[in-house]
Amino acid sequence: MKIIQFMASSGYGGAEMVMVELANKLSARHDVFAIILADSVYRDKFDEKVTIVPLTSHPTINNPLLHYEIYRIVKDIGPDLVHTHAVKGSILISRINRFCKIPHLGTKHNDRKGKIFNRLQWVSAVSAKVKASITNSCGLVEVITNGIEPLPLAPAPRPDTFTILSVGRLDRIKGFAELITQAGLLNFDFSLKIAGTGGEHDKLKTLVKSLRLESKVEFLGHREDIDRQMAAAHLVVIASHKEGGPKTAIECLFYGNCLLSTPVGLIPEILPGEMVTSHDALAAKITEIYRNYPLFEHRFDEIKKKHRQRFLLGGVVTEYESYYRKILSQAG
Known part of the structure; x- marks a missing residue:
């Protein structure tokens, strides 16, 4: 197949x-073409093919x-199918x-929100929760989760201090402000990265400075070693308000030791209730995990064994x- 992949970010x-x-x-x-914006920072991450x-x-x-x-690019390439990601590229x-x-x-x-997905004949959603947000679809919607190609990783020693890791774009929707505020309520020694x-x-x-948490909270910036960061942390926390995957949860299934999350994206599909929390209860739940860590670590080991296969890239x-073949068959 000749396939165009396009994301306008x-x-x-x-x-x-x-x-x-x-x-x-x-x-x-397949013959794959990636249409990208001129200033895309991920240009060098594509394979040479x-x-x-x-x-x-x-x-x-x-x-x-x-x-x-x-329009000219699509006409010149003459693809069998165009696959767009997210709202802007799909609209264009x-x-x-x-x-x-x-x-x-x-x-x-x-x-x-993303009304464009109600108008497309063929849509994929990265979780059942995302699919449910497409309320007036005029076409076919299938759930295809994200996945990763896990890297081999040697066991990493964890520090004596209880270490919490949170990963993501520093954006309000990711809930980092709420996580930091709740971390200020913890009454045991910890490190939040x-x-x-x-x-x-x-x-x-x-915010960290106002809460006098400078010695407790560390901003790591962009990291290429998230696998090792997860392996070295006692707990990974996702505090997002909205998510699709999230990819961090999938990575944690392969590299992490324990996961706590707000009920976003596919989290309700993989985590039991005792490992899902609200923003207001983050401190209480983190404290519960800290005090009962071997129990929660064992529980997460069972979750990893159950779900890993589903998220292999x-x-x-x-x-x-x-799905591409189904689309081409329906398109005639």
Whole structure:
């Protein structure tokens, strides 16, 4: 198959990582083209088999030059299918596809608003919760989770101090402010490490200072060794308000020792109630896990054994290939 992958964003978060990893794996068996914005920071993460097509027009969603440029690229490539990720890219392809008439799959990566997915004939959602957010679909919606290709990892010694790790873009929706505030209520010795970059960095640093947690909270910035960071932490915490996956939860199934999360994305599908919490109860639940750590660690070991197979990247790619074939069959 000749496949275009497209996401109209320049940063590198969970959804962009999914697109890159999917394009790379597909390129082993298909002709894959990745349309990206000119300033995309993830350009060098594609495999050499992926043909990268950078856009030159200003990426505002209503720019007519951008639409024409994408139209010309799609027409010149002549793909069997275009696969878009997230809202903006899906809108852009939907608009130009009135003239191109190419089978178009859009992937919804979170359960936030995204009316475009109600209008597409073919949609994939990264969790059942995301699928449920597509309330007025006019077409076919299938759940295909995210996945990873786990790295071999030697057992890592954990520090004596109870270490909590949280990973993600430093954005309000990720709930880092709530996590830091709740960490200020903990009455035992701990270390909170936050891995990621983003626009909320300065505000979060100010919050840490106001709570006098400078000796407890460490901002790690962007890390390429999340696997080792997870292995060295006692507990991974996801405090997001909204998520699709989240990818952090999947990574934790392979590298982490214990996971606590708010009920976002696929979390209700993999974690039992005692490992899911609200923002207001984060401190109480973290304290409960700290005081009963061997019990929670054992429980999470059982969860990992049960769910890991489902989130292997190879199987996820096979699911997408099957969906592509179904789309092409229906498109005639």
